[in-house]
Amino acid sequence: MNVLENPYRHAARAIDLPDDIPFPSTDMTRPRDLLARCPVAATTPLVNADRLTDVARLSVKDERSRMGLGSFKALGAAYVIASEPDAASQTYVTASAGNHGLSVAAGARVFGAKAVIYIAESVPDSFADRLRAEGAEVRREGQIYEDSMAAAAKAAADNGWRLLSDSSWPGYTEAPRRVMEGYLCMMAEVFNQITSMPTHVFLQAGVGGLAGACAAAIRARWGDGPVIIVVEPDAAPALMNSIQAGEFVRTDGPVSDMGRLDCKEPSLIALKGLARDADWFCTLQDSEVAACLPQMARHGLETSPSGGAGVAALMCAAGRFGLDQGARALCILSEGPA
Helix, strand or coil, X not given: CEEEECCCCCCCCCCEXXXXXXXCCCCCHHHHHHHCCCCCCCCCCEEECHHHCCCCEEEEEECCCHHHCCEHHHHCHHHHHHCCCCHHHCEEEEECCCHHHHHHHHHHHHCCCEEEEEECCCCCHHHHHHHHHCCCEEEECCCCHHHHHHHHHHHHHHHCCEECCCCXXXXXXXXXXXXXXXXXXXXXXXXXXXXXXXXXXXXXXXXXXXXXXXXXXXXXXXXXXXXEEEEEXXXXXXXXXXXXXXXXXXXXXXXXXXXHHCCCCCCHHHHHHHHHHCCEEEEECHHHHHHHHHHHHHCCCCCCCCCCHHHHHHHCCCCCCCCCCCCEEEEEECECCC
């Protein structure tokens, strides 16, 4: 585990980003009210997992059953599509390294739209089959997520399709900010379920949408109380390296087993929010996460390397981040094992 304390957390200076990049939304009302009308939008459980680790008492938000899609990502793109009055006449296009594509596909199917999902060559065929089962057209492009994202953006411009990415960049912020707003439903549930404010929150990150949305909600509700730790693969430390550089940077590295988190460029909205809200950034090797997964499975928390990265970081964090015997940790099990 490599760690970096966030120099911007309580600093007067801000990270160097374009002025038009917004902070993440903290408005839980709109997505909560809209998704409450969805018949499959049931609350997911908050699980006591104290026996999993002696580093801290542990609560795990278990997103494996979310809306039948098996991931928190169901809350994002589907929420955006549901809120658009002309959805049925649209073709939504995106790139996906994982569950964001499922949310776009499922949302498009439910509301009568079309979905085209670009995936990189490294994405397993089994995931492509899941996208097709939700009615999406699947196209492969490039070796990494960023290649497929460029192809999706070009297809949107060439065909007049609606680009619905979970990442953001200069000139493209409205849709991804609303995707992140959908994730706030998960935190609204946590606030109702948890009995005591956590002292530590571990949030795994790819482009950073989940981490950025959750961290903003945590600061809005609990202020400076919890220590927030952002967790990335050491093969894709896009957020950590950007924080260290003081500006957006692209990263290079091998393909990570944490495929859903294997994103070499951060979302600028997430980066701006986490520079303000996160206390620490850390990276894990694939082997560190893999060593934790069997123990998690034995305690009823079977998941993928991506889904369990936050919990794995806690399990590897003895002696770090101010954790002690009185610590109360919150982690998100963001997807199932498939």
